[in-house]
Amino acid sequence: MKILYTSIILMTMVTITFLMTMMISKKSKMSREKNSPFECGFSSMSSARKPFSTHFFLIAMLFLVFDIEISIMLPMFSIKMSNMMEWFISSLMITTILILGLMHEWKNGMLEWSK
Template sequence: MMLIISFCVMIMTLLVILMTMIFFIFKKKKMKLNKMSPFECGFNSMTSKRMPFSIHFFSICMLFLIFDIEVIIIMPMIMSMKFSMMKYWMMTSISLLMILVLGLYHEWKNGMLKWTK
């Protein structure tokens, strides 16, 4: 019993010594403001926090989400082609593609796809 306690005490002292050595060896010498500030995509963290963000960043994000959702909808539609009736499958496919094309035309007509104005 005494051997186990002495062994645990030795291990604990060794761990404490190693932890203090690591703390002093790897301590950062100089904390810089740029390294300590959080990184936000599309924002400069050194400017005022109330500045509006770029609409181009928002447009790219929305286009990514739209195309991502299109892929999620179209992929199962292709897989289900051989299990469904061709007439109903064709009607739903054409209606989905027409909605996407009309949405693209609407965005193009309103100038939402222009990156610079």
């Protein structure tokens, strides 16, 4: 019975703490700009039909590809596949494909930022 009373008191204290925290941290000044969502560095107050920079998009995709490469290769480095030659060939193949793609983008001028 004592455990029940203790748990009820503890839950009540936690609830009161959450409510007090919510009241203290509440925004005091509301404005249209503060209440609007903020995404990708674009101002929500400007036109939604503003053209999007394709160079920014390509650089973001390049970052994502190399980020995925890291997430594929790190587990390979940490668990070290049972066959060392298989591990080496897999790592080399992933890296080679990515470097060839990067060289192709560089050769075609996709990485040059033009104004």
